Amino acid sequence: MERYWLVAAAFCYLLSFGHTLFALGSGTFRPARFNLLTMALGFAFSSAFLYQRGQIVGACPITNLFEVLVFLSWATVLIYLLVGPTYRLSLMGAFTSPLVLTLLLFALLAPIDAASKRISHNPWVEFHAAVSIIAYGAFGLAAIAGVMYLVQERQLKARRLSELLLNLPPITELGRVNFRLIVTGFLLLTLAFTAGMLAGIDVRGWKTAASLFIWALYGTLLILARLRLVSAGRIVVASVAVFLFALITLPSVSQLPK
Amino acid sequence: MNILCAGINHHIAPVNVRERLAVATHELTDVLRRVRAIDGLTEAVVVSTCNRVEFYAASICPERALHGIRTYLSDRAGIDAPLYHHDTPRSVRHLFRVASGLDSMVLGETEILGQVKQAYASAADAGATARTLNKLFQRAFRVAKAVRSDTQITRGATSVGAVAVELAGKIFGDLANRRVMVLGAGDTSERTARSLVSRGVKTVIVSNRTFDRAAALAGEIGGMAIHFDHWQNEFPDVDILVSSTAAPHPVVTRAQLEPMMRHRAGRPLFIIDLAVPRDVEPTVNAIDGVYLYDIDSLQDIARRSLAVRQREIDHCERIIDTHVADFVRWMRHHHPTPAPASVLTPALPT
Numbered sequence: 284m285e286r287y288w289l290v291a292a293a294f295c296y297l298l299s300f301g302h303t304l305f306a307l308g309s310g311t312f313r314p315a316r317f318n319l320l321t322m323a324l325g326f327a328f329s330s331a332f333l334y335q336r337g338q339i340v341g342a343c344p345i346t347n348l349f350e351v352l353v354f355l356s357w358a359t360v361l362i363y364l365l366v367g368p369t370y371r372l373s374l375m376g377a378f379t380s381p382l383v384l385t386l387l388l389f390a391l392l393a394p395i396d397a398a399s400k401r402i403s404h405n406p407w408v409e410f411h412a413a414v415s416i417i418a419y420g421a422f423g424l425a426a427i428a429g430v431m432y433l434v435q436e437r438q439l440k441a442r443r444l445s446e447l448l449l450n451l452p453p454i455t456e457l458g459r460v461n462f463r464l465i466v467t468g469f470l471l472l473t474l475a476f477t478a479g480m481l482a483g484i485d486v487r488g489w490k491t492a493a494s495l496f497i498w499a500l501y502g503t504l505l506i507l508a509r510l511r512l513v514s515a516g517r518i519v520v521a522s523v524a525v526f527l528f529a530l531i532t533l534p535s536v537s538q539l540p541k
Numbered sequence: 542m543n544i545l546c547a548g549i550n551h552h553i554a555p556v557n558v559r560e561r562l563a564v565a566t567h568e569l570t571d572v573l574r575r576v577r578a579i580d581g582l583t584e585a586v587v588v589s590t591c592n593r594v595e596f597y598a599a600s601i602c603p604e605r606a607l608h609g610i611r612t613y614l615s616d617r618a619g620i621d622a623p624l625y626h627h628d629t630p631r632s633v634r635h636l637f638r639v640a641s642g643l644d645s646m647v648l649g650e651t652e653i654l655g656q657v658k659q660a661y662a663s664a665a666d667a668g669a670t671a672r673t674l675n676k677l678f679q680r681a682f683r684v685a686k687a688v689r690s691d692t693q694i695t696r697g698a699t700s701v702g703a704v705a706v707e708l709a710g711k712i713f714g715d716l717a718n719r720r721v722m723v724l725g726a727g728d729t730s731e732r733t734a735r736s737l738v739s740r741g742v743k744t745v746i747v748s749n750r751t752f753d754r755a756a757a758l759a760g761e762i763g764g765m766a767i768h769f770d771h772w773q774n775e776f777p778d779v780d781i782l783v784s785s786t787a788a789p790h791p792v793v794t795r796a797q798l799e800p801m802m803r804h805r806a807g808r809p810l811f812i813i814d815l816a817v818p819r820d821v822e823p824t825v826n827a828i829d830g831v832y833l834y835d836i837d838s839l840q841d842i843a844r845r846s847l848a849v850r851q852r853e854i855d856h857c858e859r860i861i862d863t864h865v866a867d868f869v870r871w872m873r874h875h876h877p878t879p880a881p882a883s884v885l886t887p888a889l890p891t
Binding site for chain 1: 704
C-alpha cells in the first residue's frame, strides 16, 4: 500500500522534468519555483513511504535493494533541496528529476523488493548505512552538476547561445558546486565508515573493498582538484564516471553489514 | 475623456531635432506645470529619453490639447517639430508598445521600461497625474511585464558587445574580479570593453601599438595602459582577452597558449577576437578551458537573437491588443462622457 506514495513521488518528478523540457523547447523557460515545488512534493511523498516502510520493518528502511534505491533517490533530492536554492541553480531540479525518476521507476518495476533476513537493530550499523546512502546522494548531485557543466561547456565551445545555455548557471559556478558536493559526499562517507568501525562490522569482502575504492577515488579527485593538477572539466568528467561506477556497485555495497 | 499622445522619436526625427525637444530631469517639473496649464488638458506625463520625447495627456478636448502642446514645444525649442499624435485607443496602444520595448531602436530592450517608470514617478510626484493616467501607466507596466515574461522578446543579446558580456557572464558569473586585456584599441574592442566595464569589470589592461591611443582608452574606461611589447607578460593573469590588432598574422597561437593554460590553476580564458584577419589561431578553442569567439560567431549570435525577437513581435502585439481592449473598456465604464474612437486627424506613422 505504501508503494502508492512512491508512485505519487515519481509523478511529481516526471512533472518537474516534463515541464522543464516543454518550457525549454518552447523557449518560455524562466527560473521559477515550479521545479522546486514539484521536487519538494516528491520528496514529501518519498518521506511518507520511507516512514511507513520503517514502521513495517521496524528499522531504517534500507533492508533490500528496493529500499536502498528509494532511500538514495530521497537522499539525492534532500541534498538538492539543501543545495539547489542556495546556489540558485534553477535548472538543477530539471537535471535531478530524471535521475531520481529513473531510480524510483527501477525500484518500482524491478522485482527487487524481497524481504531481507539481515535487518540490523544496531543503531551504529543503521547510522553507517543511512549516512553512506546520503553520501551517495551528494555524489549523485555532484554528478548532476558535472553533467550540467559538460552540457554548458559543449554549448560554449560550439558557440551556440541556445535556450539551454541561457538558462544554465555559469560554468565556473557549476565547477564549484561539483567540487563542494564531492567534498560533502566524501565527508559523509568518511563519517559513515567511522560509524561502521565503531559498530565493529566485518571489513572483509567485496562490499568493503568496493566502498573503500569509491571513497579513495573521490578522495583522489579532491586532492587533484584542490592542488589544481587537472582542469575542472576533467574533474567533472571523473566525478560522473565514479558515480556511475558507484551505482553499478550499489547492489553489492547496499547489503547491510554483518 | 481621451488619452492623447504626442511626440517625436528616432523613427521620424534625427538626433539634432530630438535634442532640441529633450526635457532634462531638472526641467521636468516646470515643463509639467506648463503643459498642465494648457486648455482642456487635465493630466500629463512626459517621457524624455535619448530616442524619444513624448507627452501623454488626459484631455476632454484632445484637439485643443494637441494644439497647446505643439505651440508650447515650438516656443520652447524654437522649431516646428514633426510631432506624431494619437488619441484613444491608439495612444494607449502606443504607450504599451513603448513600455514593452517594441518601439525601441533595439527591439525588446528593457531599459525603456525603467525610463517610462521614472517619467511616470516624476509626474506623479509633481501632482500631474490622476486617475486616468495612473491607471494607464500602471497597466503599461503590467503589459511590459507580461510581454517580457510570456514571450522571447528580450531573449539573447543583439549587439557584439552585449553578446560578449552575456558569454562572459555564462563563463565567469560575476565579472567584478575578472581581469580584461584589450589588445588593439579599435572601435569595436572599445565598445566591448565598455560593455564589460558596465557589467562590473574593474581591471582593464589596454595595449596598443601606439601607446598614446592605449593610454587614452585606458583613461576613458578607468584601465591601465601597457606597451605593446609587454602584453605577453600580463597575459597569464587575464580572464578575458579582447583582441583587435591590425597584425597580418595571429598574435596568439595554440603553441603559446597551451603551456600558459597549464599555469592558470584551472581558470578559464575567454577570448574575443574582433580582428580581421584574425588575431587568434582558431585551434585554440580546442584547448581545455579556452573559449574563443571571433567577430563572425559573435555577430551570428546577435543576428539569431534578433531574429528570435522579431519572430516574437506578433505574439507581443496580441498580448498588447488584449490589454488595450481591456483598458478601453475600463475607460468607457469610468468615463462615460463622449469619447469618439478618434477625433484627431491621422498622425504620422510610428
